[in-house]
Amino acid sequence: MDIKNPIAIITLHDSLIAELGGENGLISEHLLLSALMRPFTGLADGVELYPTITDKAAALIHSLIKNHPFLDGNKRTAAQVTMIFLRENNYEIIFTQNEIIEFVLSIAKSEVDFEYIKEWIGKRLSVI
Numbered sequence: 001m002d003i004k005n006p007i008a009i010i011t012l013h014d015s016l017i018a019e020l021g022g023e024n025g026l027i028s029e030h031l032l033l034s035a036l037m038r039p040f041t042g043l044a045d046g047v048e049l050y051p052t053i054t055d056k057a058a059a060l061i062h063s064l065i066k067n068h069p070f071l072d073g074n075k076r077t078a079a080q081v082t083m084i085f086l087r088e089n090n091y092e093i094i095f096t097q098n099e100i101i102e103f104v105l106s107i108a109k110s111e112v113d114f115e116y117i118k119e120w121i122g123k124r125l126s127v128i
Helices: 006-020 029-040 053-067 074-088 097-108 114-124
Strands: 091-093 125-127
Touching (some): 006 029, 029 053, 074 097, 114 125
């Protein structure tokens, strides 16, 4: 899956809503595109703002949750997209269901900062 492709993410979101429930719909394609592109942004001199896989995963999950591009299911979609991104780069995050629920809720409630998000992912990251 091309995580930079908003159509792919919308399709994934729609399938999660169909499977798990919630209100379907996109609030803003611009907010979605912004969230999907954030991990790959850089400076004019070519320096990446998020150079490591952990940085990129943290930027992705944070942006998808905080930009809130969908009517419902933003946290579920963010977690799923981040796991797919990591898997496609030969990584996975090891966590329990309760841990991921607490993690995404803490991001949504602004209870954690970006450094914590990177640390949480980094501690659970495993090469596959």
